[in-house]
Amino acid sequence: MFLLRQAVSNARQLAPSVRAMSSKGPLVDLTVDNDGVAIMTLQRPPVNSLNLDLLKEISKSLDDVAKNKSRGMILTSSSPTVFSAGLDIMEMYKPDMKRAEEFWTTLQDVWFKLYGSSFATAAAINGHAPAGGCLLSMSCE
Template identity: 60%
Template sequence: MALLCFQSLRMLRSGIRCMSQNAQLVSLTVNDKTGVATLSLQRPPVNSLNLELLTEISSALTEATDNNSRGLILTSTNDGVFSAGLDILEMYKPNLDRVKEFWTKLQETWIKLYQTAYPTVAVINGHSPAGGCLLALSCEHRIMVKNFTIGLNETRLGIVAPPWFIASMVNVIGQRQSERALTLGHMFTTEEAKNVGLIDEIVQNKAEGTTQAEAFIQKFAKIPFQARSLTKTWLRNKTVESLVKNREDDLNMFLQVVTQPNAQESLGHYIQSLKNKATK
């Protein structure tokens, strides 16, 4: 089970746990001509996934569904980081009620994104480790800007990605490539990611990526929506159902791991190492 996560040096240095309750951590816009929605992550400085950000992502996905969106582009307002993964401060010396809500919201958000009826494209305009990689893997098509990295690198922190993280990668690049990447905690360059099929296209910048994302979604314009969405559901149902049937066990396993003294010690050392780097 994973404790994934990264946190920005600036946020650790300032001691900020989360944004103001009034701050908008995502934006959802819709192209009136195409009906395609764009969901942009905008939690400074690195879109680390805390409870509040996950809640807003989940709500935005529901809104896109309720508005009968024809497709969704997931991206970041930060050209440099798509998402740095789960917020480590959610798991270090956690409040038990909050950390339960945090993990449950992560499960919910992944389920919603993974099984949307409309087509989804990740425009990855920055580094995308751990939980950031999971968001990208959950989309149907991935477009990545050059000179960044992506991967499920949990083992480098001495932790383990949960089964549904692993399944998300296996479904994209296969068992062998996933086994090697996950056990090594490998972060793929943009070119490496394209070579193994982790991403589908390489672009020079976010604007080009958005154009290509719109073009991908447009391919489905003449495909009956219900037939397309049911096909996607059946293809992905086994992976989703595995978590749905075991959500409580998954939560309990996470709580068991995250509250272990050695896990807390490891997280503490990791946070301190980031603080030390920030002061150099």
């Protein structure tokens, strides 16, 4: 038990501004600092194209930020040259109708959550953001 306490204490000294709330999915990394500012990082290589799985994780992360009563959120990308390339074209190529409906409903849900959030949102655009990437960034403040 002593070793666990010591490890936690050392970690807090190394990163004092990072709060305990953190979730890392395969496609979205969400951290919240001590000031209540969340950072949501898109990480779907190579260009963060928006497929159903990524949109679901963004939606869940937005719910987590709202539940945590964060003061604000910064939406950014793990890619140094592309914020988001937009909608994943494979979601629309020979789509299964049920999946296509879920895709468009989830996209609209993400857009409404970003645009109508009770917390301040900002997009840190670190590269190209055409089409759906532009939609995400323009939904922020």
